[in-house]
Amino acid sequence: MLELTEITKSFRTGPAETVVLRDLSLRLEAGELCSIMGGSGSGKSTLMNIIGLLDRPSSGSYRIAGEDVLAAPPDKQSALRNRLIGFVFQSFFLLPRLNAWRNAALPLMYRGTPEAEARRRACAMLERVGLADRMEHMPAQLSGGQKQRVAIARALVGQPKVLLADEPTGALDPKVAQEIMDLFLEVNREFGVLALIITHDPDIAAQCPRQLRLGGGRIAEDIRRA
Amino acid sequence: MIKQALLEAIGNLLAARQRSALALIGIMVGAGAVIAMLTVGAIAREQTARQFRAMGTDILLLRADSDTGLGQLPLAETEALVGQVPGLASIAPFMLSGGPVSAEGQARSTTFLAATETLAAVARVRVAEGRFLSRHDRFEPFAVIGPQLAENLSTPYSRIRTGSSIRVGRYVFTVIGVLEPSLPSPMMPADLNDVLIVSIPNGRRIMSQASLAWAVARSTPEADPEAVGRAVAASLQPLMREQRLSVQSARALLAGLASQMRLFTLLLGAVGAIALVLGGVGVMNIMLVSVQERRREIGVRLAIGATRWNIQSLFLTEAAVLSFIGGAFGILLGVAGAWGFAQFSGWPFVLSMSAIPLGAGVSIATGLFFGFYPAVIASRLDPIVALRTE
Ligand SMILES: Nc1ncnc2c1ncn2[C@@H]1O[C@H](COP(=O)(O)OP(=O)(O)O)[C@@H](O)[C@H]1O
Numbered sequence: 088m089l090e091l092t093e094i095t096k097s098f099r100t101g102p103a104e105t106v107v108l109r110d111l112s113l114r115l116e117a118g119e120l121c122s123i124m125g126g127s128g129s130g131k132s133t134l135m136n137i138i139g140l141l142d143r144p145s146s147g148s149y150r151i152a153g154e155d156v157l158a159a160p161p162d163k164q165s166a167l168r169n170r171l172i173g174f175v176f177q178s179f180f181l182l183p184r185l186n187a188w189r190n191a192a193l194p195l196m197y198r199g200t201p202e203a204e205a206r207r208r209a210c211a212m213l214e215r216v217g218l219a220d221r222m223e224h225m226p227a228q229l230s231g232g233q234k235q236r237v238a239i240a241r242a243l244v245g246q247p248k249v250l251l252a253d254e255p256t257g258a259l260d261p262k263v264a265q266e267i268m269d270l271f272l273e274v275n276r277e278f279g280v281l282a283l284i285i286t287h288d289p290d291i292a293a294q295c296p297r298q299l300r301l302g303g304g305r306i307a308e309d310i311r312r313a
Numbered sequence: 314m315i316k317q318a319l320l321e322a323i324g325n326l327l328a329a330r331q332r333s334a335l336a337l338i339g340i341m342v343g344a345g346a347v348i349a350m351l352t353v354g355a356i357a358r359e360q361t362a363r364q365f366r367a368m369g370t371d372i373l374l375l376r377a378d379s380d381t382g383l384g385q386l387p388l389a390e391t392e393a394l395v396g397q398v399p400g401l402a403s404i405a406p407f408m409l410s411g412g413p414v415s416a417e418g419q420a421r422s423t424t425f426l427a428a429t430e431t432l433a434a435v436a437r438v439r440v441a442e443g444r445f446l447s448r449h450d451r452f453e454p455f456a457v458i459g460p461q462l463a464e465n466l467s468t469p470y471s472r473i474r475t476g477s478s479i480r481v482g483r484y485v486f487t488v489i490g491v492l493e494p495s496l497p498s499p500m501m502p503a504d505l506n507d508v509l510i511v512s513i514p515n516g517r518r519i520m521s522q523a524s525l526a527w528a529v530a531r532s533t534p535e536a537d538p539e540a541v542g543r544a545v546a547a548s549l550q551p552l553m554r555e556q557r558l559s560v561q562s563a564r565a566l567l568a569g570l571a572s573q574m575r576l577f578t579l580l581l582g583a584v585g586a587i588a589l590v591l592g593g594v595g596v597m598n599i600m601l602v603s604v605q606e607r608r609r610e611i612g613v614r615l616a617i618g619a620t621r622w623n624i625q626s627l628f629l630t631e632a633a634v635l636s637f638i639g640g641a642f643g644i645l646l647g648v649a650g651a652w653g654f655a656q657f658s659g660w661p662f663v664l665s666m667s668a669i670p671l672g673a674g675v676s677i678a679t680g681l682f683f684g685f686y687p688a689v690i691a692s693r694l695d696p697i698v699a700l701r702t703e
């Protein structure tokens with residue numbers, strides 16, 4: 088499904104050049120649930136940005152379902168992001184001035200889905216993540232766990248093939264974190280979406296069938312639970 | 314999508330209320346200035362057009378000047394020109410002066426105009442009550458007065474009307490007619506609303522400097538007024554030795570006024586445009602701050618599939634909403650300003666049909682023009698950098 092080959096990513100800061108990812112190769116199959124651990128600054132977010140088409144590697148190739156996506160023009164990449172990929176961030180990144188269902192419906196709006204249809208699907212997804220009674224709430228009126236549920240609904244509303252989560256439980260207390268992790272496990276099973284979860288929490292990582300560890304700019308460890 | 318875009322734009326503008334209000338005021342003042350300027354221009358144009366319609370474009374004004382002051386037209390020869398000069402329909406020489414008049418203890422200063430009975434027809438003055446001067450009562454102490462003068466001399470106890478007496482120096486005149494109110498004419502050196510009209514022999518008595526320096530004339534409908542004016546001047550000049558005779562035609566005056574008016578409107582428009590540009594710069598400034606503040610939002614939108622164009626239109630919609638509302642208020646402001654001007658000047662208020670669409674179009678164009686740069690800046694943001702900003 089996702090195929091990264093010999094990806095190198097370096098940043099130029101002033102005169103020095105920092106190599107964050109070095110000849111990293113990785114294959115992820117459709118429907119997998121996979122955690123990524125690694126020290127702070129090891130390049131987890133950088134890798135996720137590349138997978139999510141938000142950033143380009145310095146060299147290497149990246150194919151989604153066999154298609155070379157690095158060659159696509161920017162607007163094609165926007166469209167691919169919109170159709171194939173859903174993002175969940177540590178600090179939720181909901182738009183503060185849109186209510187829950189409008190936040191969740193945003194990817195559909197950018198697809199040109201009519202508002203009524205977008206609303207219906209966003210509400211269905213909010214119901215699925217357990218927010219049936221919070222449709223009209225503004226982000227400021229929601230708890231951290233609820234905000235993350237809206238963000239997950241937003242990531243899933245467009246029926247993406249890939250769900251990318253960058254420390255989705257990092258800002259939540261352990262009990263809520265586990266609830267969110269349960270939700271990831273459920274939606275992975277239910278929608279067959281490939282979920283990639285960056286985390287610092289070994290307990291969270293341990294619940295994923297496949298566990299990656301980033302180190303030295305590469306995949307240092309790749310464990311599949313039997 | 315459009316509805317959502319509008320809702321979001323309005324929501325965002327409301328969230329940054331103070332900033333939005335500032336930008337709004339900028340656009341509003343700019344658009345208001347443009348509209349007010351154009352409407353005032355239209356009012357002034359309409360006023361002149363009315364004046365010229367009232368007096369006709371076939372009117373000519375003659376004036377004689379000598380080295381020491383006003384000149385003297387030969388009365389008989391001037392009147393005899395009708396019939397001699399082809400295309401000349403009528404001519405009325407007159408004297409002009411001014412001074413105090415009184416009636417029943419009310420004293421006012423007014424314009425004295427001494428003319429023959431032909432003046433009424435040539436200058437198109439109409440009598441509201443009584444009658445105009447006639448050929449037969451040249452030596453009678455009769456006067457015709459303007460309606461404004463009649464009112465000025467009236468008291469609550471005695472109204473000045475036909476039959477009233479008016480004193481001018483040692484002489485007492487009987488009012489035989491009061492004129493209808495008329496628009497001040499740019500071709501008449503006196504305002505016929507506030508005037509005392511007497512015969513030429515009487516004028517020589519009451520005027521300290523009795524110069525028959527003026528004449529109004531009309532050309533026949535098929536004649537070219539300016540050619541007639543030149544012919545009149547050519548016929549009179551030999552009789553007048555050193556004096557200079559100037560002839561002004563309504564048509565020439567009209568052309569001069571028209572170009573003056575164009576310049577005036579252009580100038581007013583320029584003032585409005587400058588105000589509008591200042592408003593536009595305000596919009597740009599505010600939008601740039603807004604882009605800076607909303608970097609993360611832009612990053613999120615890009616991450617969930619917004620295209621560069623989506624981001625651009627997000628900010629352009631805000632600029633458009635801002636300038637649309639600003640423009641709407643500006644139109645109200647501008648029209649109100651122009652209306653105030655009309656009240657103040659006493660000229661009739663006319664709304665130039667082009668002013669409102671022009672003002673609205675110009676303000677929206679300004680908003681979009683100045684909103685474009687911030688919108689492009691926003692759409693060029695790198696999503697990663699935008700998402701990393703806390
Ligand atoms: N846009 C950038 N410019 C310069 N350096 C960057 C940039 N993004 C990331 N880095 C550097 O790359 C390294 C990896 O960052 P990141 O992928 O965010 O690590 P993490 O594993 O903690 O998510 C860090 O040293 C960071 O400073």
Ligand SMILES: [Mg+2]
Nearest residue numbers: 131132133253
């Ligand atoms: Mg990170």
